[in-house]
Amino acid sequence: MREYELVYILQADLDDATTDGIVENIETLIKNSNGEIDKVERWGKRKLAYPIRKMNEGYYVCVNFKFEPDQIANLKRSLGYNENVLRYIIVKKA
Amino acid sequence: MTDYKPNGNGSNRRYFSKPKYCQFCTDKNLVIDYKNTDLLMRFINETGKIRPRRQTGTCAKHQREIAQAIKNARHIALIPFTGDVWSDSNS
Numbered sequence: 001m002r003e004y005e006l007v008y009i010l011q012a013d014l015d016d017a018t019t020d021g022i023v024e025n026i027e028t029l030i031k032n033s034n035g036e037i038d039k040v041e042r043w044g045k046r047k048l049a050y051p052i053r054k055m056n057e058g059y060y061v062c063v064n065f066k067f068e069p070d071q072i073a074n075l076k077r078s079l080g081y082n083e084n085v086l087r088y089i090i091v092k093k094a
Numbered sequence: 095m096t097d098y099k100p101n102g103n104g105s106n107r108r109y110f111s112k113p114k115y116c117q118f119c120t121d122k123n124l125v126i127d128y129k130n131t132d133l134l135m136r137f138i139n140e141t142g143k144i145r146p147r148r149q150t151g152t153c154a155k156h157q158r159e160i161a162q163a164i165k166n167a168r169h170i171a172l173i174p175f176t177g178d179v180w181s182d183s184n185s
Contacts, residue, residue: 007129007170048171058171089170
């Protein structure tokens with residue numbers, strides 16, 4: 001198990017219920033692969049530094065979690081399938 | 095500090111009064127983090143480029159970390175790739 005940090009950007013024009021749904025969805029995604037979530041931090045709506053998919057705003061969420069290193073590729077794939085996730089980044093915590 | 099001399103190949107690098115010591119080596123509490131936009135903004139110029147070591151005065155080790163952090167921050171749109179949107183997008 002290793003500590004990781006995931007930051008992802010959701011579309012800002014979704015209503016609160018769907019946003020919550022996706023955030024929970026991603027949490028269960030991590031838990032289903034035997035991951036442990038330490039902290040979920042919602043930065044909320046922020047202006048993007050440059051437009052992504054012609055959108056100027058994004059909903060930022062930061063997740064600190066523990067995960068098996070060989071499962072990270074699967075997690076990345078499932079994040080990529082999610083249409084509402086504009087961008088994500090997974091970094092190892094030092 | 096004033097030992098500037100032209101480097102012979104015709105390029106005239108502008109002189110910057112760079113700090114004498116790496117600020118991350120001096121201040122151990124200062125952590126390089128790709129989420130810390132205010133810190134990283136100091137290490138890019140108006141066009142969004144990463145500022146060179148001769149301007150920022152950071153040591154090689156920390157310059158590498160800074161460069162990686164800036165690249166990560168660019169990817170998640172915290173920092174622009176180009177400086178165009180810089181002035182008006184500062185939250």
